[in-house]
Amino acid sequence: MTIGFGTTLFTADDGTDRFGLAGHRPRSLVELPPFPGDRLDPAISGGDLCVQACANDPQVAVHAVRNLVRLGAGVVRVRWTQLGFGRTSSTSSAQATPRNLLGFKDGTANLKAENGQALDHFVWVGEDDVDWLRGGSYLVTRRIRMLIEDWDVLPVPQQEAVMGRTKTAGAPLGQVAEFDPTDFAAVRDGQPAIPRDSHVFLAHPTNAGTAILRRGYSFVDGTGPDGRLDAGLFFIAYQRDPQTGFVQVQRNLAGDALNGFVEHGSSAVFACPPGVVDEDDWWGRALFESSP
Numbered sequence: 001m002t003i004g005f006g007t008t009l010f011t012a013d014d015g016t017d018r019f020g021l022a023g024h025r026p027r028s029l030v031e032l033p034p035f036p037g038d039r040l041d042p043a044i045s046g047g048d049l050c051v052q053a054c055a056n057d058p059q060v061a062v063h064a065v066r067n068l069v070r071l072g073a074g075v076v077r078v079r080w081t082q083l084g085f086g087r088t089s090s091t092s093s094a095q096a097t098p099r100n101l102l103g104f105k106d107g108t109a110n111l112k113a114e115n116g117q118a119l120d121h122f123v124w125v126g127e128d129d130v131d132w133l134r135g136g137s138y139l140v141t142r143r144i145r146m147l148i149e150d151w152d153v154l155p156v157p158q159q160e161a162v163m164g165r166t167k168t169a170g171a172p173l174g175q176v177a178e179f180d181p182t183d184f185a186a187v188r189d190g191q192p193a194i195p196r197d198s199h200v201f202l203a204h205p206t207n208a209g210t211a212i213l214r215r216g217y218s219f220v221d222g223t224g225p226d227g228r229l230d231a232g233l234f235f236i237a238y239q240r241d242p243q244t245g246f247v248q249v250q251r252n253l254a255g256d257a258l259n260g261f262v263e264h265g266s267s268a269v270f271a272c273p274p275g276v277v278d279e280d281d282w283w284g285r286a287l288f289e290s291s292p
Contacts, residue, residue, distance in 0.1 A: 164201050
């Protein structure tokens with residue numbers, strides 16, 4: 001389980017300091033700016049608290065959250081939920097790279113748990129933020145509906161040009177295997193092998209100038225009012241600072257060819273304190289013990 005604190009826990013939308021926590025708000029905990037193409041639903045965005053429960057059986061995860069809500073009856077209520085399945089990125093070199101609902105391998109270039117130096121630089125909050133959050137991380141969530149029916153009629157070579165990788169092997173275009181070096185200078189038929197508007201080109205740390213730890217899940221929530229699948233990616237990413245993490249990457253994706261096949265409908269940002277250290281510890285202890 002992972003617990004996070006939203007911006008409104010510290011300062012309400014009207015500026016009210018409801019719980020006396022405004023003075024302890026992390027420096028980088030600010031609402032995400034609007035991005036081109038956003039179609040956000042306020043009813044499934046934001047929140048004071050977030051709870052992420054992961055399990056091999058979804059019933060276990062549902063009951064874990066249910067028990068926390070029961071314990072908080074009269075104090076907290078559920079604002080919105082999202083049930084996801086599988087993985088949409090690998091977070092360890094020991095994991096096989098999973099595929100997303102578009103059929104492509106996802107997370108090949110994601111930060112890996114074995115690279116502690118990169119995690120310290122890009123994921124874990126350091127001494128430049130509030131003390132109670134040190135060793136924690138910022139969590140960004142986005143519900144991204146994939147326009148699967150439109151994608152499925154696109155010929156595979158065009159799909160590969162949008163993604164910047166081969167569909168079967170997951171190799172960078174111009175290469176053979178998944179983990180072959182991504183060569184942005186490679187040329188094929190007189191054109192860049194990896195199109196400049198492809199997702200890989202724009203999202204790769206080399207060009208985005210930063211990195212985030214993605215840990216998202218697929219979702220299928222039946223059929224929408226338009227008769228099309230309401231399915232896609234529940235994007236989850238951790239970073240040391242959302243402004244130099246997700247925000248920087250997302251702005252770089254303004255010209256992404258993949259934008260024609262996705263819709264962003266939900267958005268949130270939370271500060272996640274370090275995990276508990278023993279059975280007597282509890283989430284956010286350093287924050288609440290330092291507050292009046």
